Amino acid sequence: MALPSPHLDDRRFQQFVDDAKRYVQQACPEWTDHNVSDPGVTLIEAVAHMADQLVYRLNRVPEKNHLAFLDLLGVTLFPPAAARADITFRLSAPQPEPVLLPTGTEVATGRTETEEAVVFATTADLTVVPCTLDRMLRHEAGGTPEDRSQDVLGGEDVPAFTALPQVGDALLFGLSAAVPDCVLVLDLDSRVDGVGVDPRRPPLVWEAWTTGAGWTAVEVDEDSTGGLNRPGEVVLHMPSGHAVSRLGGHDAGWVRCRVVEAAAGLPAYSESPTVRSARAFTIGGTVRAAHAETVRDEGLGASEGVPGQRLRLAHAPVVDRPPLLLQVAERAGGSVDGDALESGWQEWTAVADFAGSRPGDRHFTLDAATGELAFGPAVRQPDGTVRQFGAVPPKGAAIRAVRYGTGGGRAGNVARGTITVLRSSIPYIARVENREAARGGVDGETVEEAKARAPITLRAQERAVTARDYEQLARRAAPETARIACLAADTAASGAESGVGENAVRVLVVPQAVPDRGGRLRFEQLVPGDELLARVTGFLDERRPLGTRLAVGPPYYQGVTVVATLHAFRAAEAERVRADALDTLYAYLDPLTGGAHGEGWPFGRPLRAGEVFAALQRVPGVELVDEVLLHPADPLTGRRGDATDRIELAPSALLFPFDHRVRVVEAR
Numbered sequence: 001m002a003l004p005s006p007h008l009d010d011r012r013f014q015q016f017v018d019d020a021k022r023y024v025q026q027a028c029p030e031w032t033d034h035n036v037s038d039p040g041v042t043l044i045e046a047v048a049h050m051a052d053q054l055v056y057r058l059n060r061v062p063e064k065n066h067l068a069f070l071d072l073l074g075v076t077l078f079p080p081a082a083a084r085a086d087i088t089f090r091l092s093a094p095q096p097e098p099v100l101l102p103t104g105t106e107v108a109t110g111r112t113e114t115e116e117a118v119v120f121a122t123t124a125d126l127t128v129v130p131c132t133l134d135r136m137l138r139h140e141a142g143g144t145p146e147d148r149s150q151d152v153l154g155g156e157d158v159p160a161f162t163a164l165p166q167v168g169d170a171l172l173f174g175l176s177a178a179v180p181d182c183v184l185v186l187d188l189d190s191r192v193d194g195v196g197v198d199p200r201r202p203p204l205v206w207e208a209w210t211t212g213a214g215w216t217a218v219e220v221d222e223d224s225t226g227g228l229n230r231p232g233e234v235v236l237h238m239p240s241g242h243a244v245s246r247l248g249g250h251d252a253g254w255v256r257c258r259v260v261e262a263a264a265g266l267p268a269y270s271e272s273p274t275v276r277s278a279r280a281f282t283i284g285g286t287v288r289a290a291h292a293e294t295v296r297d298e299g300l301g302a303s304e305g306v307p308g309q310r311l312r313l314a315h316a317p318v319v320d321r322p323p324l325l326l327q328v329a330e331r332a333g334g335s336v337d338g339d340a341l342e343s344g345w346q347e348w349t350a351v352a353d354f355a356g357s358r359p360g361d362r363h364f365t366l367d368a369a370t371g372e373l374a375f376g377p378a379v380r381q382p383d384g385t386v387r388q389f390g391a392v393p394p395k396g397a398a399i400r401a402v403r404y405g406t407g408g409g410r411a412g413n414v415a416r417g418t419i420t421v422l423r424s425s426i427p428y429i430a431r432v433e434n435r436e437a438a439r440g441g442v443d444g445e446t447v448e449e450a451k452a453r454a455p456i457t458l459r460a461q462e463r464a465v466t467a468r469d470y471e472q473l474a475r476r477a478a479p480e481t482a483r484i485a486c487l488a489a490d491t492a493a494s495g496a497e498s499g500v501g502e503n504a505v506r507v508l509v510v511p512q513a514v515p516d517r518g519g520r521l522r523f524e525q526l527v528p529g530d531e532l533l534a535r536v537t538g539f540l541d542e543r544r545p546l547g548t549r550l551a552v553g554p555p556y557y558q559g560v561t562v563v564a565t566l567h568a569f570r571a572a573e574a575e576r577v578r579a580d581a582l583d584t585l586y587a588y589l590d591p592l593t594g595g596a597h598g599e600g601w602p603f604g605r606p607l608r609a610g611e612v613f614a615a616l617q618r619v620p621g622v623e624l625v626d627e628v629l630l631h632p633a634d635p636l637t638g639r640r641g642d643a644t645d646r647i648e649l650a651p652s653a654l655l656f657p658f659d660h661r662v663r664v665v666e667a668r
Contacts, residue, residue: 011055016048062482066451075454079368081480082319082405083291083412083441085120085434087419088183088237088440091128092430094281099128099428100187101115101287104294104322104403106423106431109414118414119419120438121294121405123321126287128182133280135174137248139256143165145248148172157274158206160190160228161259165269169259174252175280180242183284184255186234188225196270201270204261207236209254210214210241218255221435221649228257228273237286266373281483283396288420290321291412300373303328307378307388315406317444322365324350325403326373328393345400354389362392371406412441413514437525438512440480463541467505474507474552477539478532482592482637483510485555485603487651504549508603508652509536514594520586523635524654528554555603560589561634561640561646562612565626572621578664581619588615588658601655609645623667633658 021044034041055409068585087107091099106122113118135146136152140162151158173186197203204227207215216239224232244253262268269382293315300311317325327345348362349358354376357363365374376390393399419434445453453472460469470486474521476483485508511532513525537552544550562585568577588594588611594601616625632641635658 002179011052013048013052016047016051017414020044020048020299021166029039051564054067055289056550061607067447070450071337071456073454073458075450075457076367077369077447077450077477078445079317080319080408080444081440083410083414083438084123084321085289085414085419085438086286086436087120087122087289088284088286088431088433089126089128089426089429090183090284090431091282091423091428094130094185094283095128095428096130097129097378099426101126101128101285101426101429104296104424105289105418105426106293107289108421108423109418110421112526118291118411118419119293119407119423120289120412120419121292121322122287122289124491125180126285126289128282128285129177129279130181131175131177131179131253131282133173133186134176134386135172135248135250135252136275136278137172137174137250139170139172141168141170141259142218147248147250147523152275152278156279157276158259159272159274160273163272164257165272167261169451170256171275172247172254173257173278173280174250174254175245176252176512178237178243178253179282180240181285182238182282183221183286184238185281185283186236186255187279187281188234188275189231190225190228190273190275196267197227197229197262199226199229201263201266201608202229203260204228205258205260206236207258208236208242208254209245210239211243211245213241213505216241216257219619228275230452235283272273272461286435287637290407290436292319292321292407293410293651294322294403294405296403298401298404300399300401303393303395303399305392305399307376307392309375309392311314311373311399313371313373313401313404313406316369317406317408318366318368318406319405320368320370322403322405325402326350326364327402328362329398329399329400330394351390359388359391359392361390385401385623408441409443410441414438415514415516417517437513437516439512441512442479456601462543463545464540470505470507470540473540474509474536474544477536478509480512481509481528481532482510482512483600503547504551505549505653507536507540507546507552508555509533509552510555510600510654519583521590522590522655523557526557526591526656528553553641556650556653557591557635557656558649558653559635559656560607561631561633561659561661563627563629563631563643563661564588564612564616565663565665566616566619566622566625567626567665568621569607571625572667576662577619577621578662580621581616581662581664582660584615584619585612585662586639586657588612589655591654591656594657603654604649604651606649607647607655626665 022032064662089101103123103125106119106121108117108119115158135149138146138148148158161531172368204221207220208218210216219237221235221237225234242253245425246250246367247254295315300313303309326348330346346362347363350366351357351363353365354363357376363376375392376388376389378386380386416434416437420432424430456472464470464473467486471484474484487506509528510526511528513521515521533552540550566581568574589601594598609630612628613625616622629643630645630647631643632647635656
């Protein structure tokens with residue numbers, strides 16, 4: 001148990017007032033009016049207020065000493081992290097020339113009477129490249145590509161695949177240029193010949209040829225052709241690596257539509273669809289944006305020419321996108337490392353510390369939480385010499401921040417479809433949208449959190465030994481994650497589903513997810529990305545003991561469907577009761593915020609029907625919970641298992657609420 005922090009003086013305002021009144025009665029008994037309206041009592045309260053402020057400041061001395069000790073240990077507050085989202089810009093019409101959206105283009109959510117707009121800025125340039133359809137090839141499974149460009153462009157009906165389409169048959173579209181990160185539209189004129197398939201889920205995949213990865217799956221935004229069975233448009237979001245390649249003797253930016261196995265329970269093609277005409281064009285593009293406002297050309301003053309000078313940016317906290325670009329104006333003929341420099345602006349580089357900085361290195365450090373910049377110090381060595389760590393800007397040289405981003409925090413985690421406002425002036429842009437929720441935003445660390453983290457950091461010493469060490473270090477590597485859990489070696493080895501075996505640890509990562517409007521999470525939101533897993537794995541791999549095997553991945557999500565029958569009070573509206581009951585079920589079983597304590601459903605904790613009874617009984621308007629059935633479910637296929645009153649979970653499993661069914665019986 002930690003030693004309690006002493007109160008140097010535990011008296012408070014009211015105690016000062018009461019003591020003063022007692023002293024007055026002893027020293028001046030003729031003063032009998034002690035009501036708050038008396039001028040003398042007012043004077044007593046004023047003095048007591050000043051004394052209370054002095055006591056408050058005195059009691060903060062231990063906290064100040066504690067913070068000074070943390071500062072000596074190098075424990076600093078973690079800055080906030082900025083949420084990120086992929087923003088899609090839609091053009092008003094296809095353009096004959098490329099449309100450039102520069103880095104720093106700002107978009108935002110809509111502003112309301114109660115909420116300010118949340119601003120995002122793009123982190124890279126986006127060029128919407130115009131294109132046309134130059135070639136069309138038909139590639140039968142196991143065969144060679146066949147050029148059908150003249151037939152299609154001439155208006156003839158051309159079968160897209162073989163007479164009886166086989167898995168692997170493909171129809172290839174050759175574009176006049178590569179269109180990475182663009183929104184591509186294929187306008188097709190097709191007939192209803194590809195019978196037998198479900199037009200909502202045809203057995204087709206769309207792919208694009210990319211550098212290094214070959215054929216890569218393409219996200220389909222819209223397919224109004226019903227699987228190439230009627231005239232319409234196929235809207236595709238092209239991958240970043242789309243490039244021109246040579247296929248069938250022709251150079252083009254290739255996109256293909258390939259036949260795959262039909263999903264379980266769905267029919268396959270019995271005849272090949274046909275294409276009479278086709279054309280292609282780009283109508284927009286997608287680029288990553290961060291929750292930050294870009295500050296440009298901020299003057300920071302002049303250099304004093306002494307080591308260790310500190311400056312402060314006007315806006316804090318500072319986020320890593322866009323990165324801070326600091327420049328110092330070097331005087332003509334001046335020197336930093338002994339060599340003459342040309343007059344003009346010189347770029348300086350941010351470093352974590354000056355331990356590896358030489359006297360001529362143009363380095364500086366940045367405290368992202370406070371926005372404070374520091375240049376290299378001069379340190380006296382044991383032999384009496386003074387060593388300079390990092391260069392010192394010449395005296396009188398102007399210093400400026402050319403560009404940096406400020407913002408971050410949880411406020412940037414907005415739902416999909418909410419970023420709709422274009423703040424920068426860009427011609428030809430009709431609308432913007434975020435097709436997925438923005439995530440990754442984390443508030444800056446508080447002093448109390450730093451004080452709780454410091455003992456763990458000192459004990460672990462950058463080494464992962466216990467399960468708690470792994471969890472804390474993984475949280476440092478990826479602070480934007482929602483939940484992290486580490487299974488001990490014996491626990492991880494006991495479950496066949498773990499796949500890690502003996503002498504191993506398994507770290508479970510649950511990414512941050514923003515529910516859609518209505519408070520519902522989608523299953524794909526809970527799957528961590530490859531970049532996040534790689535970052536956590538690399539960080540922990542450098543700190544694990546030798547001989548320990550490490551596995552980092554998502555938990556197993558056990559879907560559960562609740563089927564319940566409720567009886568409502570006579571005055572309650574049945575539809576309202578049903579909606580509230582569904583909200584309660586999704587909230588209670590939520591893997592991020594559910595459970596009895598609102599901290600997410602515990603790993604490995606089974607679900608019992610009695611808990612659901614109790615949760616539903618608290619719903620306003622519910623008189624009686626008649627029946628509750630639990631069904632294990634697969635969130636991917638939608639299949640449900642047999643009804644049960646208890647769902648067991650493995651130690652590495654979490655619940656995922658899926659497709660609940662609630663029936664409300666109205667009172668008669």
